Amino acid sequence: MLSNACQYAIRSILYLGMRSDEEHKIGVKVISKELEVPQPFLAKLLQQLNKSNLVTSTKGPYGGFYLSETNKQHTVWDIVSLIDGNEKFNQCFLGLSKCGDDNPCPVHFTVSAFKQKLFQDFKEKTIAEFVEEIKLKGRYISLKSFEILKPDSDS
Amino acid sequence: MLSNACQYAIRSILYLGMRSDEEHKIGVKVISKELEVPQPFLAKLLQQLNKSNLVTSTKGPYGGFYLSETNKQHTVWDIVSLIDGNEKFNQCFLGLSKCGDDNPCPVHFTVSAFKQKLFQDFKEKTIAEFVEEIKLKGRYISLKSFEILKPDSDS
DNA sequence: TTAAAACAGGACAAAAATATCTTTTTTATA
DNA sequence: TATAAAAAAGATATTTTTGTCCTGTTTTAA
Ligand code: FES
Ligand code: FES
Numbered sequence: 139m140l141s142n143a144c145q146y147a148i149r150s151i152l153y154l155g156m157r158s159d160e161e162h163k164i165g166v167k168v169i170s171k172e173l174e175v176p177q178p179f180l181a182k183l184l185q186q187l188n189k190s191n192l193v194t195s196t197k198g199p200y201g202g203f204y205l206s207e208t209n210k211q212h213t214v215w216d217i218v219s220l221i222d223g224n225e226k227f228n229q230c231f232l233g234l235s236k237c238g239d240d241n242p243c244p245v246h247f248t249v250s251a252f253k254q255k256l257f258q259d260f261k262e263k264t265i266a267e268f269v270e271e272i273k274l275k276g277r278y279i280s281l282k283s284f285e286i287l288k289p290d291s292d293s
Numbered sequence: 294m295l296s297n298a299c300q301y302a303i304r305s306i307l308y309l310g311m312r313s314d315e316e317h318k319i320g321v322k323v324i325s326k327e328l329e330v331p332q333p334f335l336a337k338l339l340q341q342l343n344k345s346n347l348v349t350s351t352k353g354p355y356g357g358f359y360l361s362e363t364n365k366q367h368t369v370w371d372i373v374s375l376i377d378g379n380e381k382f383n384q385c386f387l388g389l390s391k392c393g394d395d396n397p398c399p400v401h402f403t404v405s406a407f408k409q410k411l412f413q414d415f416k417e418k419t420i421a422e423f424v425e426e427i428k429l430k431g432r433y434i435s436l437k438s439f440e441i442l443k444p445d446s447d448s
Numbered sequence: 449t450t451a452a453a454a455c456a457g458g459a460c461a462a463a464a465a466t467a468t469c470t471t472t473t474t475t476a477t478a
Numbered sequence: 479t480a481t482a483a484a485a486a487a488g489a490t491a492t493t494t495t496t497g498t499c500c501t502g503t504t505t506t507a508a
Binding site: 140231232245255259279280 | 294304386388389396414427433
């Protein structure tokens with residue numbers, strides 16, 4: 139449903155939301171290892187995210203990526219629409235040119251409710267809120283290193 | 294979510310379910326025009342579907358594709374798993390290697406319920422039942438030619 | 449001042465998905 | 479039996495997505 143690029147982007151941003159701030163920047167190398175994402179590909183992605191103000195970066199020794207408070211006020215939807223385009227959740231599941239209650243395809247009513255819900259979730263919840271929930275309820279964004287993102291594993 | 298190929302396949306089969314039987318076969322040319330799907334690509338697809346017994350075909354003049362009664366007893370899931378593989382609805386929305394209630398990603402519980410539901414729908418309902426519903430409730434599988442698939446438009 | 453660390457940017461490469469073309473086989477029927 | 483219509487099959491082409499490589503630029507600690 140989402141492209142690899144988009145999945146990488148979301149996970150990276152959530153990761154940065156969990157682990158970084160202006161005093162603790164994280165380099166591409168670390169992020170790509172932790173999340174098991176191809177490094178050069180991720181580098182490109184982060185560039186793009188940086189340009190669109192979804193992440194912040196600084197160069198030089200001790201440089202790296204982090205989420206500023208402003209960055210954290212963005213939503214997952216901002217990521218999706220940047221990477222995968224903003225028609226992602228308007229499209230018909232069977233590829234018809236128009237999706238709507240007035241000309242529903244055979245699975246429209248099964249799919250539609252869900253799309254709405256997910257869309258809202260993505261559009262309303264800020265990154266900050268997602269991060270909060272991850273910390274609280276324990277969600278995973280990497281399988282490699284379970285512990286780093288479990289609740290209570292952080293200071 | 295589904296590949297183009299898979300969407301084409303589902304729509305073609307539903308179309309055949311609506312309009313064809315052993316006495317009324319339909320050629321690739323017609324199907325591709327009606328559904329607005331690239332012809333040679335569809336031809337390949339139908340070959341594949343034929344091999345897997347999801348559609349039936351005969352060569353020669355007055356030949357074409359149709360759904361036998363056996364074909365109609367298959368499910369949409371059979372199509373999806375053939376074309377897109379049977380992991381399609383087991384995969385994590387964010388691309389994590391394992392998807393499950395025990396190690397949920399941040400959107401797992403939003404997505405999971407839906408996936409279950411759609412999966413069931415696709416797995417339980419036969420093509421015949423889908424076709425029935427299309428006829429009864431009026432569902433679209435092509436936008437180009439609305440009328441051909443609306444209820445009451447057929448004999 | 450300098451060297452290393454890190455991001456930035458452009459060009460390139462590989463793989464997968466999508467689409468097309470050409471030839472062969474089958475078959476109804478004139 | 480010849481012919482034409484249609485699918486089957488295999489080879490090829492295009493596009494998109496994904497991934498890599500190399501060189502440059504900025505920053506900063508020593
Ligand atoms: S019309 Fe197909 S999902 Fe809405
Ligand atoms: S773990 Fe991500 S969708 Fe289930």
